[in-house]
Amino acid sequence: MESIVERISRQHFWSFHGGVHPPEQKELTNNKPIKHLALPKQLILPLQQHIGRQGDLLVKVGDTVLKGQPLTASSNPMAVPIHAPTSGRISAIKPSVIAHPSGLSELCIFIDVDGEERWIERKACQDITQLSNQEIINKIANAGIAGMGGAGFPTHIKVNTKPDINFLIINAAECEPYITADDLLTCEHSESIIEGIQILDQLLNPAFILIGIEDNKPKAIAALQQASKGLEKIKVCVVPTKYPTGGEKQLIKVLTGQEIKSGSLPIHQGIVMQNIATCFAINEAIRHDTPLLQRVVTVTGQALAKPQNVWALLGTPVSHLLEQCGFDNKGMVRSPVIMGGPMMGFSLSSDMVPIVKISNCILAPSAKEMPSAFTGASQEVECIRCGQCADVCPSQLLPQELQWSAKAKDYPQLAKLNLSDCIDCGACAYVCPSHIPLVQYYRVAKAEVRQQQQADLKAEKAKLRFEARKKRLEQEKIARELKHKKAAEARKAAMNKATPEAVEAKSAVAAALARVKAKKAASKQVEPSETITPDNVAQTAEPAQQDAKAKVAAAIARAKAKKQAQQEKDTETNKLDSADADKKAKIAAAVAKAKAKKQAGNETLPVSSEESASKESTNEENTNKDSKLDKKSAAIAKAKAKALAKKQQSAEESAPETSTDSTMNHSEDAAPAEQVTPQNDAQSKKAAIIAKAKAKALAKKQQSTEESANESASQASTDSTMNHSEDAAPAEATEPAEQVTPQNDAQSKKAAIIAKAKAKALAKKQQSTEESANESASEASTDSTMNHSEGAAPTEAIKPAESAESTEQIKPQNDAQSKKAAIIAKAKAKALAKKALAEQKNTGQNGNDLNQSNE
Structure with missing residues (x-):
């Protein structure tokens, strides 16, 4: 210093x-x-x-x-x-x-x-x-x-x-x-x-x-x-x-x-x-x-x-x-x-x-x-590499190399040559014999380097920001997943800690809420303003403080149970029908074999005049017996037909009553009769029409079933008569009259048994059909009741006379169909008996003629 x-x-x-x-x-x-x-x-x-x-x-x-x-x-x-x-x-x-x-x-x-x-x-x-x-x-x-x-x-x-x-x-x-x-x-x-x-x-x-x-x-x-x-x-x-x-x-x-x-x-x-x-x-x-x-x-x-x-x-x-x-x-x-x-x-x-x-x-x-x-720079020529610029540079740089790198925009080389140390004094340009404006090149290069440095700095900052953001997002994701995991574990722990008493209390609260809702719905109902007369089929009941939805659900459950039971019965009936058909086929085959054997035996036996006379008398007795049996069978069939008609009539009467009861229950649970809306009235009419159509279909099915039964019975009687006539001895035969009578008697009994079995099967089938019709009517009535209970409050009263009218319209139709079916069955039975009697007479007359010719 x-x-x-x-x-x-x-x-x-x-x-x-x-x-x-x-x-x-x-x-x-x-x-x-x-x-x-x-x-x-x-x-x-x-x-x-x-x-x-x-x-x-x-x-x-x-x-x-x-x-x-x-x-x-x-x-x-x-x-x-x-x-x-x-x-x-x-x-x-x-x-x-x-x-x-x-x-x-x-x-x-x-x-x-x-x-x-x-x-x-x-x-x-x-x-x-x-x-x-x-x-x-x-x-x-x-x-x-x-x-x-x-x-x-x-x-x-x-x-x-x-x-x-x-x-x-x-x-x-x-x-x-x-x-x-x-x-x-x-x-x-x-x-x-x-x-x-x-x-x-x-x-x-x-x-x-x-x-x-x-x-x-x-x-x-x-x-x-x-x-x-x-x-x-x-x-x-x-x-x-x-x-x-x-x-x-x-x-x-x-x-x-x-x-x-x-x-x-x-x-x-x-x-x-x-x-x-x-x-x-x-x-x-x-x-x-x-x-x-x-x-x-x-x-x-x-x-x-x-x-x-x-x-x-x-x-x-x-x-x-x-x-x-x-x-x-x-x-x-x-x-x-x-x-x-x-x-x-x-x-x-x-x-x-x-x-x-x-x-x-x-x-x-x-x-x-x-x-x-x-x-300006018009006098600029190529550098002659004299070196004077380097000699006068106060910063001891290499101006000519800096100028070459600046022209080539070689920024790394400019950094190596320490361009930043240049003070722009202009001494190099002052002594340059080629009149090159070196300072201008350096200033432009410095500006470009600064811009590049700023761009690199911005890129580096952007990279750091991106990496920081990426890291932050990953941390937030991990924290979010951890939070969700903890919440799930907390819910699981809370569910595991739930005691039976808490569950029971929760159920009690739910039941109380349901009762409150039912009371609230009942409180919105209005008192009836009209009294239902006894002439109506369905009577209007006062509103009850019961849950309408529960009763509707119970009615639906009962209807579904009945329907399932009916389907099971139909399955069993179909099985019995197939078994009866097999049994009938086996019986017909056995009868045919017996007839064939008997005919073969009767052809070789001689007959005397007394025997023929006794035989004729015996045949007449047998004929009378057969006619009596046929009449008895016809009377039995007629009685069964009447009973079947009455049963059908009672079933049809019970169907509208069930619908009426469901309607009454609905009126008791939901709203007074005078508050039923036209929409519900239309639904009730629709249900009555559906029941009526189902009754018609049932009557037609019963009629076709009875006709097939009568045809079967007629065919069986015809077959027995034919068998009886074919079993008679020819002109050469001398079979006594006692051998013919038991055979005819057995055939008549057999035919009666077959007719009886068919009548029973028909009655069962008819009964199942009627039950299904009743269930359909009950379901229709239940659906109408549900629709009415779920809808808005009724504004008009349903006239019970309409329900009774629909019931009366269905009952006479079913009664007439039943009577018609009974009359047809009775006529067919009479025709079958007459035909059998005539064939027996013809068979006896032919036998007498043969005996006389033989004599």
């Missing part, structure tokens, strides 16, 4: 690699004082005028603002606010062209100047020792101060450092040709600058404060030495003029001999650097409560009539500055205007670009002064 201080005291400094000595051209403006310009008609303020992020808007279109009023707020450490440079009205907030080599547009605030220069309230501070470091830092941040040397880094972040600071370096070199803004500011406001340096000293407390300034600024050097007299900590260091001594790393190398490694910052080596214009702005903000509203701008060039330094409000269009300095572009091919110096500046695409915090020069050269500004 002692050697560095000694060298500084002897004004013996180090040097850096490369550098050039271009024509200075500072004499155009360094001998004129800073000029205050007239207010422009409109100011254009970009929201972002520094490295970092833009602040949040605090105003809107139409608002009136005062001078010094903040227009944005700092919501981020890298966000610096902007303020209204003068009073006026916000006329627009929209994108506009900004000071950028690519001519980009960003969001800007347009202020129509009112010319009144009305300030906001301010509080000056004469004794800065009363303020704490944090208060000073907050004031610097709220004043919107950023590095005014060209980098634009937020000052409040740079001065808020905790490590020990060895050197605080104040950059006053201003090595760029043409630019004299810092030179004139130092000459006119050296005391304010020294006060600003003292504020930084209070914040950083460095070991040494070094002010680096080139030897081509004698007036500024003298002013600084005079202002810092008596301050041993501050050293004014006059360094040789060489471009780019004003670079941060280059000035540190010159003053301290230390090199800042690639990717490292000066703060890592205990060094902090601030521009001399920044020190002036810090003093104005802390002592006078004045935010950064204006700065000194060098407006120079041979194309101007009055080049000089001016105080330009932030947001002032470049066209206003050129107009104030006498810019005349008549006769020119185009109007070349450069923001910045000839080495590091860039051409403007529009003269409406506003002045910002880092703008320090507006250059308007003539064609003779700077031909390249008019011809």
Whole structure:
């Protein structure tokens, strides 16, 4: 450390690699004082005028603002606010062209100047020792101060450092040709600058404060030495003029001999650097409560009539500055205007670009002064690999290789070649014999690399968000499944813990609820208004406090049980019928065999006259006996038919009574007779019609059954008569009469037995048919009752006469059919008896004739 201080005291400094000595051209403006310009008609303020992020808007279109009023707020450490440079009205907030080599547009605030220069309230501070470091830092941040040397880094972040600071370096070199803004500011406001340096000293407390300034600024050097007299900590260091001594790393190398490694910052080596214009702005903000509203701008060039330094409000269009300095572009091919110096500046695409915090020069050269500004890049030729660019590069890079990689967009190779260390000084382009604008290639490549880095950063953040979301969803799924599992286990445990008493209590509660519902339904019923007469078949009962649904269910269950029993009976009857048919076939076969044997025996027996006479008498007796048996059988069949008819009639009478009973039960359970709706009346009529149709079908079936029975009986009698006639002896036979009579008698008995069995089977079948008809009528009545109980409350009374009428309509029809069937059966029985008697007489007469002929 002692050697560095000694060298500084002897004004013996180090040097850096490369550098050039271009024509200075500072004499155009360094001998004129800073000029205050007239207010422009409109100011254009970009929201972002520094490295970092833009602040949040605090105003809107139409608002009136005062001078010094903040227009944005700092919501981020890298966000610096902007303020209204003068009073006026916000006329627009929209994108506009900004000071950028690519001519980009960003969001800007347009202020129509009112010319009144009305300030906001301010509080000056004469004794800065009363303020704490944090208060000073907050004031610097709220004043919107950023590095005014060209980098634009937020000052409040740079001065808020905790490590020990060895050197605080104040950059006053201003090595760029043409630019004299810092030179004139130092000459006119050296005391304010020294006060600003003292504020930084209070914040950083460095070991040494070094002010680096080139030897081509004698007036500024003298002013600084005079202002810092008596301050041993501050050293004014006059360094040789060489471009780019004003670079941060280059000035540190010159003053301290230390090199800042690639990717490292000066703060890592205990060094902090601030521009001399920044020190002036810090003093104005802390002592006078004045935010950064204006700065000194060098407006120079041979194309101007009055080049000089001016105080330009932030947001002032470049066209206003050129107009104030006498810019005349008549006769020119185009109007070349450069923001910045000839080495590091860039051409403007529009003269409406506003002045910002880092703008320090507006250059308007003539064609003779700077031909390249008019011809552009048309003189560019291929690189001849002379290497002069590498020799003058202050950062010790390889400019030609950087240019090749930038053209090829080889970003990894650019990173290897340390493109980020390039300070865009333009020394390489200045010495290039091929007139290659190397700095332009580097700026484009840097922008593309930054965009790629931002895209990669966004992709990485998106990946992290996706992975975090995926992990969160998986955790939620696991938690949800675990929750469901626990709930299922809890339900299962609760079911297992349920005691019989709890189950019984639950059943009791359900039964109580059912009773309550039944009572509620019964309470809605209305008392009957009419009395049913005894002439009606069904009588209306008073409403009972019973559950209608339970009775209906019981009725349905009974009907289903009856139907099932009937189906079982029908199955048994079918089995008996098949057994009777087999038995009949076997009996017929046996009779045929007996007849054949008897006929064979009768053919060989002789007969005498007495025997024939006795035989004739015997035959007559047998005939009489057979006729008596036939009459008896007919009478029996007639009696059975009458009994069957009566039984059928009683069954039919019981069917409507059952329907009437079900109707009465329904009326007792559900509602009074006078409240039955027309819908239920129609259902009752429909049930009566169905019962009537079923009775008709039953009568027809009975009639066909009786006709088949009569035909069977007639066929059996005919067969017995034929057998009897065939069994008689021929003319040669002499069989006695005693042998014929028992045979006829046996056949008649056999026929009677068969007829009796058929009559029994027919009666059983008829009985089952009647029972099924009764069940159908009962089911129909039950269905009508259910429909009535489930429907709405009845509004009209059912007339019992209708039910009786339907019953009377069914009964006479069934009675007539039964009588008709009985008469037919009786007639058939008589015809069968007559036929059998006639055949017997014919058989006896033939036998007598044969006997006489034999005699």
